[in-house]
Amino acid sequence: MYAKQYEITLPADYDMKVVRKRVADGGHVLDDRAGLGLKAYVVRERGVEGSPVNQYAPFYLWNDTGAMARFLVGGGGFQNIVRDFGRPMVRHWTGIACHAGPARAASPRAASRRLTPIAADLGPDAAGLALAALVETEVQELRELARRGDVHTAALAFDPCRWQLMRFVLWRDSAAPDESATERYEVLHLSSPGLGSLPEGRAW
Secondary structure, eight states: OEEEEEOEEEOTTOOTHHHHHHHHHHGGGGTTOTTEEEEEEEEEOTTSTTOSSEEEOOEEEESOHHHHHHHHHSSSSHHHHHHHHOOOOEEEEEEEEEEEOTTTTSOOOEEEEEEEEOOSOOSOOTTSOHHHHHHHHHHHHHHHHTTSTTEEEEEEEEETTTTEEEEEEEESSSSOOOTTOSEEEEEEEEEOTTGGGSOSEEOO
């Protein structure tokens, strides 16, 4: 599993109906994309759920990194983003764990993301396993979170360049009740052709 997201921050007076129409008209295009676990078409609107910005920020979980590469640089769809918005930085994270929640059969309406820096100094670590212990704690927290009745999917991944953990959760209802989230989104559409192929539990 590989996670990917690009964030297109729009002007404060941008009419977000333009993005909503874009997704309504074209969101179905990836509904059967081979190699894709899910794509959540998510937005943040300035002043809603505490968001300081207007933002279109699609999030992906890929089962096949070759399919992800084709999407980005092989004419597989990302060229439309470049054409309409310019080429944004694409963030990516290596998967650690993923869980289906009790609301997996529902259409998620909200999402939350939590970005957590991994400190360079994790305290006394004679065996060099402090990082593994930290990740194990995060995996256990994800497992517990995924048992909540309103969770559709919960995923944990990490960026070994920034040394950062990323937790992304899809929620059934219109509000994302993750108290520790650093970002909250509205889900406009979910493409999930390979949802059943995403790993269940820890990736190793």
